[in-house]
Amino acid sequence: MADLHLAVDRAAGGVAAQIARELREAVRRGRLAAGVRLPASRELARDLGLSRGVVVEAYEQLVAEGFLISRIGAGTTVAPAASRPAAFPVLPDGPSRAPEDPPRAARTRERDLEPYHGRRSTAPDLGAFPRERWLASMRRTLAALPAEAMDYGDPGGVTALREELAAYLRRVRAADVSPDNLVIVGGVAQGISLTIQALAGRLPRVRSPHDLGWYVRRAAHPAPPPGRIRLAVEDPAGGRQLPLLHAAGADLVAVPVDGEGVDVEALAATGARAVLLTPAHQYPTGVVLSPRRRAALIEWATATDAAILEDDYDAEFRFDRDPVGCLQGLAADRVILVGSVSKSLAPGLRLGWVAAPPEIAESLRLARGELDLGSPVLEQYVLADFITTGGYDRHLRRMRREYRARRDAFALALGEHLPEITVRGVSAGLHLLAELPYGWDEAMVAKTAEECGLAVEPVGPMRHAPGPPALVMGFARLPARRADATIRALADALRH
Amino acid sequence: MADLHLAVDRAAGGVAAQIARELREAVRRGRLAAGVRLPASRELARDLGLSRGVVVEAYEQLVAEGFLISRIGAGTTVAPAASRPAAFPVLPDGPSRAPEDPPRAARTRERDLEPYHGRRSTAPDLGAFPRERWLASMRRTLAALPAEAMDYGDPGGVTALREELAAYLRRVRAADVSPDNLVIVGGVAQGISLTIQALAGRLPRVRSPHDLGWYVRRAAHPAPPPGRIRLAVEDPAGGRQLPLLHAAGADLVAVPVDGEGVDVEALAATGARAVLLTPAHQYPTGVVLSPRRRAALIEWATATDAAILEDDYDAEFRFDRDPVGCLQGLAADRVILVGSVSKSLAPGLRLGWVAAPPEIAESLRLARGELDLGSPVLEQYVLADFITTGGYDRHLRRMRREYRARRDAFALALGEHLPEITVRGVSAGLHLLAELPYGWDEAMVAKTAEECGLAVEPVGPMRHAPGPPALVMGFARLPARRADATIRALADALRH
Numbered sequence: 002m003a004d005l006h007l008a009v010d011r012a013a014g015g016v017a018a019q020i021a022r023e024l025r026e027a028v029r030r031g032r033l034a035a036g037v038r039l040p041a042s043r044e045l046a047r048d049l050g051l052s053r054g055v056v057v058e059a060y061e062q063l064v065a066e067g068f069l070i071s072r073i074g075a076g077t078t079v080a081p082a083a084s085r086p087a088a089f090p091v092l093p094d095g096p097s098r099a100p101e102d103p104p105r106a107a108r109t110r111e112r113d114l115e116p117y118h119g120r121r122s123t124a125p126d127l128g129a130f131p132r133e134r135w136l137a138s139m140r141r142t143l144a145a146l147p148a149e150a151m152d153y154g155d156p157g158g159v160t161a162l163r164e165e166l167a168a169y170l171r172r173v174r175a176a177d178v179s180p181d182n183l184v185i186v187g188g189v190a191q192g193i194s195l196t197i198q199a200l201a202g203r204l205p206r207v208r209s210p211h212d213l214g215w216y217v218r219r220a221a222h223p224a225p226p227p228g229r230i231r232l233a234v235e236d237p238a239g240g241r242q243l244p245l246l247h248a249a250g251a252d253l254v255a256v257p258v259d260g261e262g263v264d265v266e267a268l269a270a271t272g273a274r275a276v277l278l279t280p281a282h283q284y285p286t287g288v289v290l291s292p293r294r295r296a297a298l299i300e301w302a303t304a305t306d307a308a309i310l311e312d313d314y315d316a317e318f319r320f321d322r323d324p325v326g327c328l329q330g331l332a333a334d335r336v337i338l339v340g341s342v343s344k345s346l347a348p349g350l351r352l353g354w355v356a357a358p359p360e361i362a363e364s365l366r367l368a369r370g371e372l373d374l375g376s377p378v379l380e381q382y383v384l385a386d387f388i389t390t391g392g393y394d395r396h397l398r399r400m401r402r403e404y405r406a407r408r409d410a411f412a413l414a415l416g417e418h419l420p421e422i423t424v425r426g427v428s429a430g431l432h433l434l435a436e437l438p439y440g441w442d443e444a445m446v447a448k449t450a451e452e453c454g455l456a457v458e459p460v461g462p463m464r465h466a467p468g469p470p471a472l473v474m475g476f477a478r479l480p481a482r483r484a485d486a487t488i489r490a491l492a493d494a495l496r497h
Numbered sequence: 498m499a500d501l502h503l504a505v506d507r508a509a510g511g512v513a514a515q516i517a518r519e520l521r522e523a524v525r526r527g528r529l530a531a532g533v534r535l536p537a538s539r540e541l542a543r544d545l546g547l548s549r550g551v552v553v554e555a556y557e558q559l560v561a562e563g564f565l566i567s568r569i570g571a572g573t574t575v576a577p578a579a580s581r582p583a584a585f586p587v588l589p590d591g592p593s594r595a596p597e598d599p600p601r602a603a604r605t606r607e608r609d610l611e612p613y614h615g616r617r618s619t620a621p622d623l624g625a626f627p628r629e630r631w632l633a634s635m636r637r638t639l640a641a642l643p644a645e646a647m648d649y650g651d652p653g654g655v656t657a658l659r660e661e662l663a664a665y666l667r668r669v670r671a672a673d674v675s676p677d678n679l680v681i682v683g684g685v686a687q688g689i690s691l692t693i694q695a696l697a698g699r700l701p702r703v704r705s706p707h708d709l710g711w712y713v714r715r716a717a718h719p720a721p722p723p724g725r726i727r728l729a730v731e732d733p734a735g736g737r738q739l740p741l742l743h744a745a746g747a748d749l750v751a752v753p754v755d756g757e758g759v760d761v762e763a764l765a766a767t768g769a770r771a772v773l774l775t776p777a778h779q780y781p782t783g784v785v786l787s788p789r790r791r792a793a794l795i796e797w798a799t800a801t802d803a804a805i806l807e808d809d810y811d812a813e814f815r816f817d818r819d820p821v822g823c824l825q826g827l828a829a830d831r832v833i834l835v836g837s838v839s840k841s842l843a844p845g846l847r848l849g850w851v852a853a854p855p856e857i858a859e860s861l862r863l864a865r866g867e868l869d870l871g872s873p874v875l876e877q878y879v880l881a882d883f884i885t886t887g888g889y890d891r892h893l894r895r896m897r898r899e900y901r902a903r904r905d906a907f908a909l910a911l912g913e914h915l916p917e918i919t920v921r922g923v924s925a926g927l928h929l930l931a932e933l934p935y936g937w938d939e940a941m942v943a944k945t946a947e948e949c950g951l952a953v954e955p956v957g958p959m960r961h962a963p964g965p966p967a968l969v970m971g972f973a974r975l976p977a978r979r980a981d982a983t984i985r986a987l988a989d990a991l992r993h
Contacts, residue, residue, distance in 0.1 A: 127644040136639050143632050148623040151843035187683070191869035209743070211736030212958035213751055220748035226722030240707030244867040247705070252716035255709055347647035349874035371740040373687035377873060378845035462708035 020059035066326035067295030122475035156375035157366030158185025175326025177333035201250035202228035233273035237463035255465035262290035281316035287426010410481035414488035431477035516555035562822035563791030618971035652871035653862030654681025671822030673829035697746035698724035729769035733959035751961035758786035777812035783922010906977035910984035927973035
């Protein structure tokens with residue numbers, strides 16, 4: 002039985018979260034080893050002078066995140082995957098080069114006419130962007146910033162923002178991250194693209210020379226082509242990232258998602274060297290990755306020397322409980338966490354981050370130094386100020402309440418007016434999955450829903466293996482008071 | 498003799514610039530054909546009721562830009578290269594792909610420890626960044642912007658900024674550009690990287706599909722490796738861009754620069770398919786590309802179906818006359834113009850643009866849509882507002898006066914305290930070239946200069962062919978009143 006020294010500050014509130022944080026840290030740092038049995042919740046509650054419910058809540062949180070295992074009759078123990086030493090796979094050599102005269106690739110001519118900028122079903126309510134507070138942060142930043150800070154910044158991101166974000170991700174996402182292994186990027190897309198390029202051996206590992214003679218001499222020798230990597234993606238998976246993955250050097254294999262998340266046995270059978278996941282709220286199905294699967298995933302990655310890319314795209318919005326901590330927090334040497342403010346503030350800010358093992362983080366930083374010289378610095382300072390001064394937390398709290406109300410109204414209206422539809426994945430995020438009865442035409446329903454003003458996307462193109470017709474339906478932009486009328490109009494139109 | 502219909506508004510001022518603009522347009526649109534002789538300056542001045550000096554100034558401007566040719570005894574005629582129909586080279590197919598298991602590249606282990614963010618010799622005075630006005634533009638933007646504008650933007654840049662910039666580039670840089678062939682990028686580095694990738698056939702030409710099955714099927718077929726392109730660069734050339742060029746797919750050849758700019762005959766002998774130039778103010782020598790060379794370059798590009806990349810990095814700051822119009826304005830179908838606000842406002846803003854033939858512009862836009870989803874939108878609107886409301890012009894006028902005073906004081910002090918040094922390239926920009934006497938040690942002088950607080954860079958590593966020892970010396974951050982004491986201190990330290 003573990004001897005726990007937990008520091009709990011009753012006055013500070015959020016006592017269950019405090020206990021969870023302490024236990025998580027203890028597991029992570031090896032103070033609680035794999036297999037160790039924790040005190041029964043009743044005992045620990047008595048020791049701490051707290052109600053048992055508080056301890057149960059903390060244990061449940063850590064079970065969901067994969068740090069603890071709970072078995073009937075066996076009590077609560079530390080999960081095997083949670084405290085295991087492992088070195089991150091060494092990156093292949095890079096950058097590698099292509100021969101001078103490549104054969105020309107055949108390519109598809111199909112043109113996708115969908116506009117780039119539009120109503121994505123996962124988009125936040127942009128009318129709620131905190132303009133006043135953002136402007137106030139900009140004003141403070143411009144008043145205080147030293148002139149030299151307006152120069153080329155560190156291509157890995159300004160220190161002030163990396164510090165604020167690391168603290169935030171530790172606190173809110175239970176991430177295992179320091180400012181040094183955090184890289185600021187222009188959104189999740191760039192973060193994932195660069196990470197895959199790093200894993201495929203396409204990025205520099207050391208700074209390239211700056212003298213002209215070196216390059217002229219080098220041009221005389223044909224260089225090997227850039228690497229590629231076999232990357233597993235979830236099936237179904239969002240379509241917008243696919244071109245980016247392929248361009249970054251990923252050859253895709255698809256792995257089925259069931260009610261617990263990605264199928265790890267099927268994943269292992271693919272021979273993939275890396276997997277891209279959405280554990281907090283799978284896109285599009287909305288499934289939360291189960292504790293069992295979390296453990297199995299980390300075991301797989303460790304045994305096969307593979308990498309896990311965690312796309313934490315909407316994890317701030319969990320409605321029924323604290324957000325499940327990120328997978329990265331469970332195995333910081335295996336998992337690369339990618340996130341952004343696109344759902345929490347606005348996609349147009351193009352601000353995101355990558356938390357990665359040091360070698361990969363440094364490779365990403367070098368790559369931006371040789372690609373686009375990093376993200377704009379002013380907005381990085383503004384976001385840092387926005388977090389420091391509490392504006393970010395306040396905004397998230399307000400939006401969580403608002404989105405919960407919108408989700409409730411939306412799901413209720415669907416149940417009432419379109420009972421044929423099965424609603425899934427509503428525990429978190431800004432969208433739900435609407436499974437249509439067999440025989441319904443996705444595209445037709447999607448078109449009708451759009452005509453009713455809804456932001457939806459058919460799931461068909463997101464699948465490799467066939468599945469039931471379904472739509473991703475965004476609820477974040479639909480005020481709760483309008484949900485009933487809108488869904489009723491949709492039902493009428495569909496029945497018409 | 499040409500019959501000119503020039504609309505001149507005497508009340509508006511800048512009459513010479515007006516005449517130059519009208520004539521440029523007439524040549525560009527074919528109203529003045531190659532070889533046509535213009536009226537003598539005296540005649541035209543009489544026709545227009547202006548002083549002859551004004552007409553001479555306009556003619557000289559257009560001769561410098563390569564639109565007109567002036568020969569003693571033969572008068573002023575329209576240059577052959579200036580009005581010649583030509584289609585831009587068709588891009589190679591893309592994106593192309595690499596085989597799955599590449600051989601690992603050998604690579605250098607030399608680590609360059611120079612910090613990324615630091616005192617570049619070409620940096621502007623960041624203390625002069627117009628914070629108040631920038632904040633005012635931000636305030637106006639946040640007050641007026643529709644909520645939907647905070648969504649993912651057009652990856653090619655928001656329309657408002659492309660419109661403002663196109664008008665600005667037409668007016669100030671005599672560029673031949675419309676909002677449609679202008680792409681907003683995160684600075685010159687990204688602009689050049691993407692352009693080279695486009696020329697090497699690495700970028701998408703049409704939108705890629707979004708359905709999972711397509712990618713899974715495609716992964717089964719090994720794809721050809723990404724293309725490379727033989728790119729000529731100036732010798733000497735700035736070192737910071739070299740890793741980026743190489744990574745983007747360029748195999749470099751070096752072409753000497755003399756007192757007229759790049760040696761076009763030597764360029765033709767390299768077999769390069771593209772050339773990267775700094776025509777307005779060669780980096781590092783400061784040479785302005787001569788009218789003759791401009792014509793020869795365009796002839797070369799047309800005859801060999803090659804592309805010219807014009808890095809317009811500090812052209813806003815021309816001190817003795819109007820800035821020489823950009824090369825792109827002379828041959829918009831051959832030249833890709835890349836610029837940014839890094840010298841005019843601050844590098845930390847990471848805002849730049851590429852003006853390119855439509856097919857390349859569209860390819861860049863698609864590439865950003867599949868790479869990082871474009872630049873942050875808020876700052877794009879802010880810059881558009883800053884230009885519209887006159888803030889940008891005002892700032893440039895103020896800085897031009899200030900930098901001219903700094904340059905004068907700096908060059909004067911060098912002449913007085915270090916007469917052994919030959920100063921070159923002072924007609925424009927934020928740096929000059931200081932040629933040291935043979936036998937002086939660049940690195941030692943550079944170190945001493947840095948210890949005196951100067952921002953300098955040794956030219957040696959920028960050269961392929963050997964040349965005299967020299968330093969790039971930045972004067973933009975050194976107030977005029979401190980130039981004499983600083984240079985005297987440098988001279989004392991060097992003589993010590």
